[in-house]
Structures are given as structure tokens and as C-alpha cells.
């Protein structure tokens with residue numbers, strides 16, 4: 001399988017996150033734009049200091065990423081001060097996630113592990129302690145996994161967990177209906193708050209990529 005290395009710069013922190021991607025394969029084998037936008041929002045957010053320091057979403061927090069693919073957002077969180085990070089995906093992505101953990105090993109500020117978590121798999125979900133933060137980038141994508149994704153979020157979140165979710169608004173096929181249905185399903189268990197564009201990275205933000213913060217009702 002042909003692979004190439006992509007570096008996502010974290011200039012404000014003085015490093016980058018390096019990600020092996022594959023030239024061919026399923027959607028998880030490349031970094032998606034919604035992952036870059038969420039990563040760069042976390043970078044801006046991690047710079048808060050003084051009276052705003054309490055608004056840092058990642059520093060000192062345990063983090064679980066769902067549908068990580070290459071692991072971009074979770075690995076960046078580990079570079080930005082999380083206390084422990086678990087990146088997860090379907091079993092076929094374990095090798096890629098592990099390769100990317102090794103590639104970034106010297107930059108990671110906390111333990112990071114790659115684990116299988118197939119949405120809706122109750123037995124797997126029970127193996128994860130409640131995290132402080134759940135990260136989800138570009139996973140509102142598949143009709144058949146919409147309900148399993150929402151039920152997974154419901155079960156792995158405590159009342160104190162926050163979910164940071166980014167997605168690209170797509171206008172083709174059934175994508176608009178899927179996105180609408182996702183928010184309807186989430187509404188039952190979570191309140192949400194949209195992260196304003198002004199709070200995001202001034203270059204890596206975009207009108208049709210949205211970031212939401214969810215917390216349990």
C-alpha cells in the first residue's frame with residue numbers, strides 16, 4: 001500500500017502533527033478538512049491564559065476520539081496538553097493509528113493508545129471509562145451508522161463530558177437529511193452550542209465546516 005506523510009502545522013505551539021495517509025482505501029485513511037479545522041480550533045483554544053485559562057478545553061483532560069481515521073485530532077490533543085488520549089476507529093484502521101502514534105511519539109505530552117471502537121458495540125463501549133472530552137471529526141456521513149454513533153456518544157459520556165464535533169456541511173445526495181437527523185437524535189440527550197467562526201483559527205475556518213460543543217442534558 002502506498003503511503004505518504006502529511007504534516008499539519010501547529011505554529012502557535014512550535015511543532016506539527018505528522019500523519020501517514022494512504023493513497024487508496026476507505027474514508028478513514030486520509031485527513032479530512034473538518035479534522036484540520038477542529039485541530040486548529042483546539043490550537044487557538046489551548047493558548048488561553050490568565051483569566052481565560054479555564055476556557056481551555058483540552059489541557060489536563062482525558063480525551064477519547066471516535067472515528068479517528070489517521071488520528072489527527074486526538075494526536076494534536078496529546079501534543080496540546082491532554083492528560084491521556086485514546087484514538088478509536090474500526091479494526092481496519094488500528095494499524096494506521098498505531099503507525100501515527102509512533103510517528104509523533106517524541107511530541108506527545110501524554111500516553112496515547114489506539115483502540116477499536118465500532119459505534120453501537122455495547123461490549124466495546126463498556127471498556128472505556130468516561131472521558132472528559134470526546135472528539136469527533138467528519139463522522140456524520142453514513143446512514144446506517146447514524147443511530148449507533150449517537151447511542152455511542154450517549155453511553156460513553158458522563159454528565160460532565162463535553163463532545164467537540166466538527167463536520168462539513170454537504171449538499172449532495174442524502175447528506176443534508178443525515179445531518180438534520182443527527183441533530184434531532186442528539187437533541188434527546190444533549191444540549192449544543194455552536195462554536196462561532198471568530199473563536200476559530202483565523203485561516204483554518206470555513207463557512208461550511210461547523211464545530212459544535214455538546215453536553216449531556
Ligand SMILES: C[S@@+](CC[C@H](N)C(=O)[O-])C[C@H]1O[C@@H](n2cnc3c(N)ncnc32)[C@H](O)[C@@H]1O
Pocket residue numbers: 027028029030031032033034035066067068069070071072088089090093117118119136137138139141142145148
Ligand atoms: C470521513 S472519515 C473521518 C476520519 C477522521 N475523523 C478525519 O476527519 O480525518 C469517518 C471515519 O469514521 C469511521 N467510522 C465509520 N463508521 C464507523 C463505525 N460504525 N464505527 C466506528 N468508526 C466508524 C471511519 O472508519 C472513518 O475513519
